[in-house]
Amino acid sequence: MSERTRERMVKAGAEIMHRKGFLGAGLQEILDAAEAPRGSFYHYFKSKEDFALAIVDYHAANFSSLAQRFLAKDGLTPMARLRGFFEWFREVYAEKGYTCGCPFGNMAQEMADLSEPLRARLNKRIDDIATFMQNLIKAGQEAGEVKAELDSQETAYFLVAAWQGTLIRMKVAKSPEPIDEFLKFTFDLLLAEPE
Amino acid sequence: MSERTRERMVKAGAEIMHRKGFLGAGLQEILDAAEAPRGSFYHYFKSKEDFALAIVDYHAANFSSLAQRFLAKDGLTPMARLRGFFEWFREVYAEKGYTCGCPFGNMAQEMADLSEPLRARLNKRIDDIATFMQNLIKAGQEAGEVKAELDSQETAYFLVAAWQGTLIRMKVAKSPEPIDEFLKFTFDLLLAEPE
Numbered sequence: 001m002s003e004r005t006r007e008r009m010v011k012a013g014a015e016i017m018h019r020k021g022f023l024g025a026g027l028q029e030i031l032d033a034a035e036a037p038r039g040s041f042y043h044y045f046k047s048k049e050d051f052a053l054a055i056v057d058y059h060a061a062n063f064s065s066l067a068q069r070f071l072a073k074d075g076l077t078p079m080a081r082l083r084g085f086f087e088w089f090r091e092v093y094a095e096k097g098y099t100c101g102c103p104f105g106n107m108a109q110e111m112a113d114l115s116e117p118l119r120a121r122l123n124k125r126i127d128d129i130a131t132f133m134q135n136l137i138k139a140g141q142e143a144g145e146v147k148a149e150l151d152s153q154e155t156a157y158f159l160v161a162a163w164q165g166t167l168i169r170m171k172v173a174k175s176p177e178p179i180d181e182f183l184k185f186t187f188d189l190l191l192a193e194p195e
Numbered sequence: 196m197s198e199r200t201r202e203r204m205v206k207a208g209a210e211i212m213h214r215k216g217f218l219g220a221g222l223q224e225i226l227d228a229a230e231a232p233r234g235s236f237y238h239y240f241k242s243k244e245d246f247a248l249a250i251v252d253y254h255a256a257n258f259s260s261l262a263q264r265f266l267a268k269d270g271l272t273p274m275a276r277l278r279g280f281f282e283w284f285r286e287v288y289a290e291k292g293y294t295c296g297c298p299f300g301n302m303a304q305e306m307a308d309l310s311e312p313l314r315a316r317l318n319k320r321i322d323d324i325a326t327f328m329q330n331l332i333k334a335g336q337e338a339g340e341v342k343a344e345l346d347s348q349e350t351a352y353f354l355v356a357a358w359q360g361t362l363i364r365m366k367v368a369k370s371p372e373p374i375d376e377f378l379k380f381t382f383d384l385l386l387a388e389p390e
Contacts, residue, residue, distance in 0.1 A: 006274045023218040061263055099308045105363050109304045110216055112366040123367045150384075157364065159378045161373055162353075163284040165360025168300050169352065172318045178356055185353045189345075190385055 006044045008034040014055045015064045018103045021110050022052055022118075049115050052107065056118070059103045060125045067132045078147060083187050086163070088174035093167075098174045104129070105164035130156040137191070146191050159186055201239045203229040209250045216305050217247055218314075243309050245303065251313070254298045262327045263297045272274035274341060275336035278382050281358070285374045288362075293369045299324070323352045325351040327344070341386050354381055 012033035017025040027048065029043050045051040070085045093100075102126055112119040134156035140146035148151075162182060169178040208230035212220040222236055222243070240246040265280045288295075295301075301321055316384040329351035335341035357377060364373040 013329075018318040019308065021218065023216065024309065086241065097214060100275045101304065106304055106358070108367040109296065109301055109363050110219075112363075112369075113214065114219065119367055119369070126364065126367060154376050154379070157373065158357075158376045161360040161364040161377065162210075162357040162380075164363045165300070165358060168304050168307075168363075169356040171323065172303040172314055172321060174307075174314070178352065181349050181353045182348070182356065185357075185385065 005034070005036050005040065009036050010046060010051075010054050010058050013051060014058050017052065017055055018100050018106070022048070022107060023110070024089060049117060052111070052118055053105075053121050054103070056107065056125055057123050060128065061167070063125075063129065076144055079138045079191065080185065082133060082136040082140070086179070086183060090176060090183075093170060093179070094176060098170050098176065101167035101171050102164060105167060108112055108164075109168075129159050133159055139185065140191070145179065145193055147193050150191070155191070162186060200229070200231050200235065203233050204236070204239060204247075205249050205253050205302055208246060208318075209253050210299065212247065213295050213301070213356055217302060218305070219245070226366070244312060247306070247310075247313055248316055249317050250318055251302065255323065258320075258324065273331045274386065275332040277328060277335070278378065281374070281378060285371060285378075288365060288374070289371060293371065295364050296362035296366050297359060300362060303359075320354065321355060323340055325355050328354050335386070340388055342388050345386070350386070357381060 013025065013030045016033060016163070018032055028038075030036075031041060034111060043056070066088075067085070070081050070088075073081060073084070076084065078150060104122055106117065108122045108126070111123065130153070134152045137146055137150070137152040137155050139160075141148050141150070141152065162185075166178045166182040170176070197368050204225060208220065208225045211225055211228060225231075226233060226236060236246070240249070255388045262280075265276050265283075268276060268279070271279065273287075288296075299317055302313065303321070307317065309325045325348070329347045332341055332345070332347040332350050333355075336345070336347065357380075361377040365371070
């Protein structure tokens with residue numbers, strides 16, 4: 001058994017939990033998907049909760065890479081960068097048939113009341129996402145494309161919240177419309193400085 | 196066994212599923228809470244999914260009573276009525292220690308990809324909630340207190356989505372701040388016609 005086995009388990013678990021939730025994801029299914037030896041789970045993880053903490057960090061690392069990719073794009077205004085980020089997810093969810101939603105929001109909804117360690121870790125990760133957005137909102141204000149009177153931190157948290165609910169509605173409506181409404185109400189109506 | 200037993204089971208199941216989710220709610224725990232005879236579950240319900248459909252309708256009936264109560268209040272403008280509705284929930288969640296969230300959003304998040312009957316029923320119930328809000332938004336536009344250029348249906352759906360995400364963030368932050376941000380960004384900044 002190697003570090004590679006642990007990584008494969010986290011990756012497989014992240015994918016399965018994203019689709020089925022914390023409680024819905026079976027350990028045997030995860031071991032099978034990771035081609036990990038039967039019984040090896042508790043060699044790497046103290047509990048399913050401990051495993052889920054590793055999964056939250058795995059998603060956070062992926063989010064961070066994605067955020068860096070959007071920050072590194074050439075020739076975009078701060079708002080085009082931030083909007084492009086949500087539009088990229090629109091394509092991802094179209095490919096997924098409007099299933100799954102956000103792994104952070106899903107686990108927050110399911111586990112925030114049932115596991116204090118997961119609640120605290122998710123809260124921190126959601127703070128990180130809000131900070132990424134806040135920085136782009138601030139830059140947009142400096143560039144004159146975002147209303148100057150908005151509090152950038154509050155606005156970032158509202159965007160995160162509205163996005164989470166948008167993905168719930170997307171899952172239940174099985175349609176891109178909630179994402180289109182999100183983009184319109186947040187970027188066009190709330191954020192944009194009228195020309 | 197009587198109709199009363201079935202009602203007690205739905206009520207107990209609604210409360211337990213609200214806290215623990217569909218998968219997290221154990222049938223034995225529900226039977227115990229409802230003081231229902233062991234083994235009586237499948238007398239009333241074909242499956243846990245069938246039971247959850249009854250729970251969705253139970254919550255919808257409660258929502259409808261609540262909505263009627265807010266519609267019947269004297270001397271409020273349409274927006275004061277709608278805002279009062281969300282503010283009422285702010286108090287409810289403060290009493291609950293910012294736990295649980297919305298039973299429709301929770302089940303949508305957990306089950307929309309796992310049960311087509313639940314997805315379809317929740318979609319319909321969310322449509323009903325959006326219609327209640329749309330009617331108030333339209334009345335607010337007629338009264339001149341909501342921006343006339345907003346599409347009332349899209350706005351209602353965006354409110355529903357933003358509220359669902361707000362409750363996820365409330366659960367994970369264990370704080371009323373997300374609700375305060377929701378009220379500010381939707382009512383004050385998005386909906387209100389500038390004076």
